[in-house]
Amino acid sequence: MKRKVLVLGAGIQGCCIALExxxxxxxxxxxxxxxxxxxxxxxxxxxxxxxxLVYINxxxxxxxxxxxxxxxxxxxxxxxxxxxxxxxxxxxxxxxYLVSNQSFLDTEQLEQRYHQLEKLxxxxxxxxxxxxxxxxxxxLVQKSSEENLAKHFNTDCLQGGFxxxxxxxxxSKLAEHIRKAVKKHSNITFLGNHRxxxxxxxxxxxxxxxxxxxxxxxxxxxxxxxxxWTDKFKLDExxxxxxxxxILHRLKYRVIADIPEEMKNFPSATMVIxxxxxxxxxxxxxxxxxxxxxxxxxxxNSIEPPESWNEPSRGIVPNKDFDExxxxxxxxxxxxxxxxxxxxxKIVDAGIIVAHGKTDVDNKKSRLHERSNIGVTxxxxxxxxxxxxxxxxxxxxxxxxxxxxxxxxxx
Numbered sequence: 102m103k104r105k106v107l108v109l110g111a112g113i114q115g116c117c118i119a120l121e122x123x124x125x126x127x128x129x130x131x132x133x134x135x136x137x138x139x140x141x142x143x144x145x146x147x148x149x150x151x152x153x154l155v156y157i158n159x160x161x162x163x164x165x166x167x168x169x170x171x172x173x174x175x176x177x178x179x180x181x182x183x184x185x186x187x188x189x190x191x192x193x194x195x196x197x198y199l200v201s202n203q204s205f206l207d208t209e210q211l212e213q214r215y216h217q218l219e220k221l222x223x224x225x226x227x228x229x230x231x232x233x234x235x236x237x238x239x240x241l242v243q244k245s246s247e248e249n250l251a252k253h254f255n256t257d258c259l260q261g262g263f264x265x266x267x268x269x270x271x272x273s274k275l276a277e278h279i280r281k282a283v284k285k286h287s288n289i290t291f292l293g294n295h296r297x298x299x300x301x302x303x304x305x306x307x308x309x310x311x312x313x314x315x316x317x318x319x320x321x322x323x324x325x326x327x328x329x330w331t332d333k334f335k336l337d338e339x340x341x342x343x344x345x346x347x348i349l350h351r352l353k354y355r356v357i358a359d360i361p362e363e364m365k366n367f368p369s370a371t372m373v374i375x376x377x378x379x380x381x382x383x384x385x386x387x388x389x390x391x392x393x394x395x396x397x398x399x400x401x402n403s404i405e406p407p408e409s410w411n412e413p414s415r416g417i418v419p420n421k422d423f424d425e426x427x428x429x430x431x432x433x434x435x436x437x438x439x440x441x442x443x444x445x446x447k448i449v450d451a452g453i454i455v456a457h458g459k460t461d462v463d464n465k466k467s468r469l470h471e472r473s474n475i476g477v478t479x480x481x482x483x484x485x486x487x488x489x490x491x492x493x494x495x496x497x498x499x500x501x502x503x504x505x506x507x508x509x510x511x512x
Contacts, residue, residue: 103476104127104128104509105127105128105129105130105131105322105323105324106122106128106129106130106134106322106324106326106505107126107129107307107309107320107322107324107325107326108122108130108131108132108325108326108328109132109297109309109325109327109328109329109332109336110132110133110327110328110329110330110333111131111132111133111135111139111140111142111283111291111293111331112138112139112140112141112142112143112328112329112330112488113139113275113279113488113491113494114143114328114330114486114488114494114497114498115131115133115138115328115329116131116138116139116182116279116282116283116327117178117179117182117279117494117495117497117498117503118326118328118486118493118498118501119131119283119286119289120181120182120279120282120283120286120289120496120498121181121182121374121498121499121501121502122287122288122501122502122505123286124181124182124285124286124288124445125289125502125506126288127258127288127505128260128288128290129147129288129289129290129293130290130320130322131283131289131290131291131292132255132292132295132297132309132311133291133292133293133294133295134294134295134296134297135293135294135415136293136294136480137280137293138197138276138279138280138283138291138293139275139276139279140413140415140416141330141415141452141453141454142330142331142414142453142454142455143272143276143491144272144273144275144276144452145272145355145414145416145450145451145452146272146355146452146491147269147355147379147381147391148193148269148271148272148275148381148389148390148491149267149268149269149371149379149381149491149492150172150175150234150267150268150269150270150491150492151168151172151265151267151490151492152165152168152169152172152218152222152233152241152265153165153166153167153168153169153172153218154196154198154218154241154242154265154267154371154373155198155371155373155374156168156470156471156472157206157214157215157374158205158206158374158465159470159471159472159473161471161473162217163471163473164470164471164472164473165218165221166221166473167473167475167491167493168472168492168493169218169221169222169225170225170496171490171492171493171495172233172234172492173225173226173229173231173232173233173497174231174495174496174499175233175234175496176232176233176234176235177231177232178498178499179495182279182282183275183278183279183281183282184278184282184286185278186235187227187234187235187270187389188234188235188307189274190270190271190274190278191270191271191274191383191384191385191388191479192234192268192269192270192271192383192384193268193269193270193271193369193381193382193383193384194268194366194367194368194369194382194383195244195265195266195267195368195369195382196265196267196269196368196370196371196383197250197253197254197262197263197264197265197343197368197369197370197371198211198242198262198263198265198267198269198370198371198372198373199250199258199259199262199371199372199373199437200259200260200261200262200372200373200374201258201259201372201373201374201375201377202258202259202260203375204260204373204374204375205262205374205463205465206374207261207351207379208235208244208260208261208374211263211373211374212244212263213390215241215242215263217242218241218242218289219241219242222241227372231379233266233268234268234270236266238266241266241267242263242264242265242266243260243263243264243265243266244261244262244263244264245262245263245264247261249264249405250262252369253367253438253440254370254437254438254439255368255436255437255438257440258436258437259437261284261361264368268369269369269381269389271383271385272491288290292307294313294314295311295312295313295318296311296312296313297309297310297311297329297332297336298310298311298312299311299336299338299339300325300327300339300340300483301339301340303321305320305323305324305482306321306323306324306482307323307324307325307482308320308321308324308373309321309322309325311337323482323508323509323512324482324483324484324505324508324509325482325484326484326485326486326501326505327481327483327484327485327486328488328501330339330453330455330485330488331405331406331453331455332405333455333485333486333487334348334404334405335404337485338404340480340483342378342480342485343481344404345457346455347402347457347458347459347468348402348403348404348455348457349400349401349402349454349455349456349457349459349469350399350400350401350403350405350406350410350453350454350455350457351397351399351400351401351453351454351456352397352398352399352400352403352406352410352413352414352451352453352454353391353393353396353397353398353399353451353452353453353454354391354396354397354398354413354426354430354449354450355389355390355391355396355430355448355449355450355451355452356389356390356391356426356427356430356431356444356446356448357364357387357388357389357390357446357447357448357449358387358388358427358431358441358444358445358446358447359386359387359388359444359445360382360386360387360440360443360444360446361386361443362386363491364386364388364440365381365382365383365384365386365410366382367382367440369381369382369460370380370438372437374462374470375462375463376390376393376394376396376397376462376463377392377460378390378391378393378396378430378433378434379391380434380438380441381423387447388441388444388507390430390434390441390444391430392429392430392433392434393462395426395429395430396426396430396434398451399451399453402459406453410453413450413451414450414451414452414453415450416435416448416450417439417450418449418450418451421460422449422480423446423449423476427446427449428451428507431444431446451511454470454478455487456468456472456489457469457471457474469488472489472490475487475488475489475490475493475497476489476493476497476500477497477500477501477504479504479508482508484501484504484505486501
């Protein structure tokens with residue numbers, strides 16, 4: 102009983118926690134509302150392993166610091182659980198950061214802040230042996246000439262740009278390996294199609310209750326990890342833990358498209374800073390495409406997002422929406438990345454973004470420019486994890502496992 106932990110939620114965060122605990126000898130029940138692990142927001146995003154560049158508007162610089170720290174640990178920690186190098190995950194081409202004419206930070210301001218991040222990176226790699234996705238870049242970011250930008254981008258839309266070492270992995274490939282690792286680990290029992298309804302304290306332990314196929318179920322354990330994504334705050338509240346004052350759920354669509362052979366080595370790109378978009382070019386001749394003003398089609402400040410968001414976040418999108426969304430996102434993206442007009446859409450789906458804030462990213466003072474107030478919070482054997490970004494999940498998994506082990510040593 103002492104070496105048993107219930108992990109709630111089987112997105113990237115819950116799976117990484119379950120795998121690390123299992124490797125340390127814990128018996129883990131991994132409980133998930135879907136039939137398979139890693140099937141919602143964890144898989145339906147661009148897969149960027151953030152170096153902190155997109156959060157450079159955080160005036161306290163805490164988010165860039167956190168993202169950089171997590172990015173340098175992403176590959177070595179993940180390799181512990183999936184048994185392969187991150188380089189095998191269909192890693193995209195390096196990102197250009199394109200400074201929009203409408204960016205609320207200009208090229209000079211960004212260059213100054215990126216220089217500050219560069220110094221932090223150099224200091225970190227001097228002290229630690231961690232690498233970024235198996236690489237050790239000499240520089241994280243450098244200003245690009247207009248001539249170089251014009252090779253791929255419409256510079257009429259831009260005031261400047263930077264070449265970076267930032268990369269994105271293919272989340273569908275990551276899902277394949279995570280699922281295999283979970284399935285084969287003898288210390289993990291995966292319980293799919295288990296909807297979690299509430300958690301209660303029971304003496305020195307906890308009771309988790311829910312339903313499956315209209316039947317009720319109940320699990321008991323001395324330790325519980327809440328690694329759910331959209332249900333985190335709701336489940337915390339059943340234990341009397343108050344939710345944050347400013348919860349924000351957003352439903353953001355993406356397109357995965359086939360690209361012609363000549364594009365497979367084209368650069369990936371992120372436009373900054375405001376309501377813009379991203380393109381990831383992958384070696385398997387596919388691209389991720391999203392344009393935030395048209396891709397963000399849901400906004401809720403409730404403690405949990407609307408039920409209607411479930412289907413697109415599981416990859417279920419009607420044909421009429423597939424056509425309309427893919428056409429819109431490609432049309433808007435090709436205005437600044439002209440080659441995108443040659444793509445053929447193959448997947449349209451959406452991920453739910455969980456954050457703190459009330460105003461959108463085009464507001465310089467929006468809390469969405471910060472992701473530092475995240476991580477693991479523990480309450481006497483109950484560990485609630487606010488992942489924040491894909492990048493931070495492996496690092497928070499190690500933290501959670503350390504906390505669980507510490508509690509069991511004290512029993």
